[in-house]
Amino acid sequence: MKDDQTLGERLRESGISRRGFLKFCATTASMMALPPSMVPAIAAALETARRPSVIWLSFQECTGCTESLTRSHAPTVEGLIFDHISLDYHHTLQAASGEAAEEARRIAMEENHGNYLLIVDGSIPQKDGGVYSTIAGITNLAMLEEVAEGAAAIVAIGTCAAYGGLPHANPNPTGAASVSDIISGKPILNVSGCPPIPTVITGVLAHYLTFGTLPELDHLGRPKAFFGNSIHDRCYRRPFYERGQFAETFDDEGARKGWCLFKLGCKGPTTYNACATEKWNQHTSFPIQAGHGCIGCSEPDFWDRGGFYDALSVPTDDAGNILLGAAVAGAAAGAAVGLMNRKKQNTDTRAHEKVTVDDLNGD
Amino acid sequence: MTADAFLSFARGTGFDWALTIFVFGMLLRLFEVLSLGRKPDLSEGRGSGVQGGLKTIVTRTLPRAAVFAREPVRIINGYVFHIGFLAVLFLYEPHIELFDAKMGLSWPGLPTGIINALGVLTIFSLLLALALRLTSPVLKFLSTGSDYLAWLVTLLPVLTGYLAYNHMLLPYTAMLAVHILSVELLMVVAPFTKLTHMFSFMLARWYQGYRAGHRGVES
Numbered sequence: 001m002k003d004d005q006t007l008g009e010r011l012r013e014s015g016i017s018r019r020g021f022l023k024f025c026a027t028t029a030s031m032m033a034l035p036p037s038m039v040p041a042i043a044a045a046l047e048t049a050r051r052p053s054v055i056w057l058s059f060q061e062c063t064g065c066t067e068s069l070t071r072s073h074a075p076t077v078e079g080l081i082f083d084h085i086s087l088d089y090h091h092t093l094q095a096a097s098g099e100a101a102e103e104a105r106r107i108a109m110e111e112n113h114g115n116y117l118l119i120v121d122g123s124i125p126q127k128d129g130g131v132y133s134t135i136a137g138i139t140n141l142a143m144l145e146e147v148a149e150g151a152a153a154i155v156a157i158g159t160c161a162a163y164g165g166l167p168h169a170n171p172n173p174t175g176a177a178s179v180s181d182i183i184s185g186k187p188i189l190n191v192s193g194c195p196p197i198p199t200v201i202t203g204v205l206a207h208y209l210t211f212g213t214l215p216e217l218d219h220l221g222r223p224k225a226f227f228g229n230s231i232h233d234r235c236y237r238r239p240f241y242e243r244g245q246f247a248e249t250f251d252d253e254g255a256r257k258g259w260c261l262f263k264l265g266c267k268g269p270t271t272y273n274a275c276a277t278e279k280w281n282q283h284t285s286f287p288i289q290a291g292h293g294c295i296g297c298s299e300p301d302f303w304d305r306g307g308f309y310d311a312l313s314v315p316t317d318d319a320g321n322i323l324l325g326a327a328v329a330g331a332a333a334g335a336a337v338g339l340m341n342r343k344k345q346n347t348d349t350r351a352h353e354k355v356t357v358d359d360l361n362g363d
Numbered sequence: 364m365t366a367d368a369f370l371s372f373a374r375g376t377g378f379d380w381a382l383t384i385f386v387f388g389m390l391l392r393l394f395e396v397l398s399l400g401r402k403p404d405l406s407e408g409r410g411s412g413v414q415g416g417l418k419t420i421v422t423r424t425l426p427r428a429a430v431f432a433r434e435p436v437r438i439i440n441g442y443v444f445h446i447g448f449l450a451v452l453f454l455y456e457p458h459i460e461l462f463d464a465k466m467g468l469s470w471p472g473l474p475t476g477i478i479n480a481l482g483v484l485t486i487f488s489l490l491l492a493l494a495l496r497l498t499s500p501v502l503k504f505l506s507t508g509s510d511y512l513a514w515l516v517t518l519l520p521v522l523t524g525y526l527a528y529n530h531m532l533l534p535y536t537a538m539l540a541v542h543i544l545s546v547e548l549l550m551v552v553a554p555f556t557k558l559t560h561m562f563s564f565m566l567a568r569w570y571q572g573y574r575a576g577h578r579g580v581e582s
Contacts, residue, residue: 220365230535244456244474263460270370270536299367306374312539313457314464315378316371322383330387334394341399 007209008047021046028206031199031278032215032225045210052209053112054119055105055147056090059140060133060167060176061122065158066092068195085117085205091135102136109150117208118151120144120179123160123167127175144182153187153214154179155204162190162221163300170304180221189214190221192273194297199278200226218272220300226278231294232268234276237261255291265309266293273298366536373543381547388554389562396563408577415576416569422582423568440491447485451478451521475528482525489518513556519545 005013011021025043029036058066070093087093088108089101096104108116122140125132130141138146148154156179159165167176180188191200204223207215215223232238240246240260247254247261260266268276271294275286288294293309296302306316364372426438452458456472463469472478493514496502523545525531527538553559560567575582 242475244472305371311460313461316375317379326383326387330390331394334391335398337395338398
């Protein structure tokens with residue numbers, strides 16, 4: 001791949017028609033909730049965009065995010081966009097290894113200082129000086145701080161990088177933290193999800209290539225265009241919720257008829273992501289469509305929010321013993337107060353003084 | 364604190380505390396009343412106390428013609444509120460799921476749209492109840508802070524439930540947390556206000572009915 005090629009040149013070389021390219025631009029614009037008038041701007045910007053340098057750091061993670069973004073797409077326009085960035089460092093994907101890989105990172109950092117895009121997946125262990133995860137002898141913590149310093153912007157891919165994710169789950173033995181817990185003073189965008197939807201990352205990259213900035217974010221640092229609606233609000237099973245038709249088990253009549261999975265613990269109402277609209281595997285399906293409730297994987301600390309199979313309206317703790325204690329204590333206290341009242345009554349009765357007619361007549 | 368953490372607190376620790384106080388408080392109040400006891404009634408009854416007690420539990424649910432004629436609006440509003448509140452509480456599917464999970468009891472619910480409409484009706488009936496209280500000089504004179512507190516903690520769960528379902532005022536996650544917390548507030552306050560009637564009404568009716576039945580008079 002020639003580094004000075006523009007995206008337009010590269011797409012034409014790959015046999016993508018002008019029509020196909022504009023269709024992609026229009027889809028991206030509508031996906032990002034941009035007005036149709038922006039389509040030519042996107043097309044023009046992408047057409048002439050030079051390859052931005054991207055450094056991808058994988059920390060305390062399972063590689064699911066990389067799998068999602070690289071393997072879930074057959075060669076598509078999105079795939080080419082992804083190819084088009086200059087992925088200068090990604091230790092899972094790059095051919096180089098060991099010192100050569102680290103050298104590639106250092107060169108990319110020096111040559112593009114202040115301009116490269118930093119993508120992070122995985123959380124960063126902080127406990128005990130961050131020894132729980134190291135690459136080439138460097139702790140994740142030190143590497144993130146070093147690379148973030150010269151980055152134009154940071155994209156935290158996946159719930160681990162965005163909010164700590166699974167490693168951050170109680171009791172968090174490695175002191176795992178998110179990118180935004182550690183880095184400040186840089187624009188940080190969170191593409192949460194376990195793993196996140198591929199279209200969301202290509203959408204964000206397209207936005208970055210077009211405007212040179214990150215898109216509008218919600219209160220959790222996620223692009224509003226994709227995380228603006230809850231799964232529940234966009235769910236095709238929503239009418240069943242409204243009608244009060246629920247699957248009670250995973251193999252009952254309701255489950256077979258595709259009724260709402262709320263009672264089986266679906267966290268769709270409190271989960272914000274684009275699964276219900278963008279879907280997965282080239283817009284084929286998403287968990288709810290496959291018959292399993294949403295587990296809320298794009299929300300912070302989703303592992304510690306009660307059972308995946310407990311309905312949202314059900315308390316997360318089992319208060320059985322506390323309750324029994326409270327009942328016994330309440331009954332005992334009530335009886336004690338009652339006894340005291342009776343005792344007072346008896347004392348008062350005994351303390352009554354006999355009043356004679358003479359007393360009443362008085363002097 | 365994020366909305367998710369807020370919701371986790373409401374569903375976890377918050378609920379545990381509220382339920383503990385609710386159970387402790389309610390049993391305290393009931394045992395306090397029961398352990399007071401009564402002097403044994405040695406009189407020979409003219410009628411059946413048990414019959415009178417059972418009858419009164421039912422008849423006190425119905426309005427008396429004379430009272431109804433005097434204040435029809437207040438009485439009808441009382442029915443609207445109680446039926447609406449109980450329907451919203453016990454016939455909304457996510458609420459039934461709570462009882463199922465905690466008590467192993469479940470029953471059929473109503474479609475969400477109907478619950479939503481009943482919720483609106485319940486909110487209006489509570490507003491009307493407050494208006495009636497404030498415009499009646501006698502009732503206003505008799506009202507204490509505890510009465511207004513009971514009204515407020517009853518209104519909040521219905522109102523916040525409506526706001527959460529309809530995505531109003533706050534994002535759903537936060538409003539759901541506020542809704543659950545408002546229910547917890549009700550649970551904490553209930554044993555120490557006149558809201559104890561949710562359990563004691565049967566007891567009171569039975570006692571009054573029994574006494575009247577024993578004496579052979581109308582209760």
